[in-house]
Amino acid sequence: MADVFPDVASGDIEASYQGVRQAISLAVTLGFALLxxxxxxxxLxxxxxxxxxxxxxxxDSIYWEVPGEEEAHDGQLTAVRTTETEKLNN
Structure with a gap:
């Protein structure tokens, strides 16, 4: 504790006063963030x-560069080789 709060460890500041100081610091930080x-x-x-x-x-196209539309596959399915599925499973 002496490394983090040397004044509290030496007895110069009470632990309750240190807690109040930290609570005030938190409130000030949140106030600045909110403002x-x-x-x-x-x-904006x-x-x-x-x-x-x-x-x-x-x-999305207003803000980013997007790829073109996908082509329709007309319900066609393509066969997947077993070596490709083995790679996916491993």
């Missing part, structure tokens, strides 16, 4: 950034 998140959220909602409409909000 920072709110500020960034309001900035500004119309300058041109958010897409709700109808196309979940369309």
């Amino acid at each position: 920072g998140g709110l500020i960034v959220g309001f900035i 909602k500004l119309p300058v950034f041109g958010a897409p409409s709700d109808a196309i909000c979940y369309e």
Whole structure:
């Protein structure tokens, strides 16, 4: 304990006071995180950034490069060789 809290181990600070200091530090940290998140959220909602409409909000091609459509296989099945299935099972 002396390595982590030397003042508590030496008796300069009581353990309960150290706990209060840590609780206050946690509250301050969470307060800064909440305030920072709110500020960034309001900035990103500004119309300058041109958010897409709700109808196309979940369309991946707006944000990423996506591959083309898959070709239809017309119900055709292809045989799988046993060596390939053995590789998958191992």
